Amino acid sequence: xxxxxxxxxxxxxxxxxxxxxSAEWVRALGDSGAAREAALARLHEVLLRIALGExxxxxxxxxxxxxxxxxxxxxxxxxxxLAILTKLGAFRGESRFTTWAYKFVIFEVSTKIGRxxxxxxxxxxGAEDWDRLPDRIGLEPAQQSQxxxxxxxxxxxxxxxxxxxxxxxxxxxxxxGVPLDALVVELGSTRNAVYKALFDARRKLRAVLxxxxxxxxxxxxxx
Amino acid sequence: xxxxxxxxxxxxxxxxDVGCDGAMEVLHVYAELAAxxxxxxxxxxxxxxxxxxxxxxxxxxxxxLLAAVRDSAF
Numbered sequence: 001x002x003x004x005x006x007x008x009x010x011x012x013x014x015x016x017x018x019x020x021x022s023a024e025w026v027r028a029l030g031d032s033g034a035a036r037e038a039a040l041a042r043l044h045e046v047l048l049r050i051a052l053g054e055x056x057x058x059x060x061x062x063x064x065x066x067x068x069x070x071x072x073x074x075x076x077x078x079x080x081x082l083a084i085l086t087k088l089g090a091f092r093g094e095s096r097f098t099t100w101a102y103k104f105v106i107f108e109v110s111t112k113i114g115r116x117x118x119x120x121x122x123x124x125x126g127a128e129d130w131d132r133l134p135d136r137i138g139l140e141p142a143q144q145s146q147x148x149x150x151x152x153x154x155x156x157x158x159x160x161x162x163x164x165x166x167x168x169x170x171x172x173x174x175x176x177g178v179p180l181d182a183l184v185v186e187l188g189s190t191r192n193a194v195y196k197a198l199f200d201a202r203r204k205l206r207a208v209l210x211x212x213x214x215x216x217x218x219x220x221x222x223x
Numbered sequence: 224x225x226x227x228x229x230x231x232x233x234x235x236x237x238x239x240d241v242g243c244d245g246a247m248e249v250l251h252v253y254a255e256l257a258a259x260x261x262x263x264x265x266x267x268x269x270x271x272x273x274x275x276x277x278x279x280x281x282x283x284x285x286x287x288l289l290a291a292v293r294d295s296a297f
Contacts, residue, residue, distance in 0.1 A: 053294070054287045095251040099292055103251045106287040110280055137233040139226050146226035154230065180280045192243035195278055199236055206234040215231045 022097035029088055043084070046098065047077040047105045054109045064116060072112040080105035114181030121178075128171050130155055136174050150214075157208045158201075166201040169194055237277060241270035246281050254288040 018026065028039035051073035059065065064072065083104045091100055133154060134147045158167055168187075172178040173194075178186070184194050209215045246253075253271050257264035265272040275282045 050291050053291065057287060057290060058283070094249075095255045098295060099251045099255055099288070102288055102291040102295075103247070103254075103284075106284050106291070107247070109287070110284055134226070137226075137229045139229050150226045150230060180278075190243075191280060195243045195281075199240065199242075199277075202234045203236050206231070206236070209230070209234070214227060215234075 076108035117182035
């Protein structure tokens, strides 16, 4: 859990000298006049290519296609461009400049898809259908006989142990099936904060279900 | 897997998990390392790897970044 508050485990990335291509990107973007304009145009072209590729890569999981998908990719590229220029001074050369830049545009693609979810949500937020729980945790329909006790135990634990925010996040993500990035938009929060709320909820639920004899103590101690 | 073990698996957390912000901070470095040597990336950044196992959105971003890194290598 300490890891959730700390930055990163492992060796902190050192700050090596920039490779020649990355150095050229940084120099050109920090330049003025025609050289900068040319670099900006080239960067936008690269970001748009990555955004379109990422939208298409995720296409099968989305209910977005055609011009709408292209429009979201253009928005992601434009917003990533702004973020990159704002944070250019933070690029320390631990990776190629382009890899660092791709990270921004891919995150923007996720954000745009999260926002887009609410245009036509498949399930209303707060539906709280507890019969969905077995499917969410991967139980086969043939195991239906086990459902009732399990659902009752989890539901009681959720109601008794979680904070209101943890409960809201758990219900939205697990029962309502809302994508995490869409919930971030709905709550006006961040991905990290919503993930942490679910992380803490899972830990609490596991502890109480173990203490109440539903889950195995030995298995619980190992995680 | 019976219902209770499925639930146990579902609720399991990894204390090494660095969270979304921690993973995002080095995802570009992790992706380049993973493109060259996935096992080395998992070993060096065990907390990032643990997070990507548990967080669907960050795993999705990582897969996209990895695909972009690999595409741009050719």
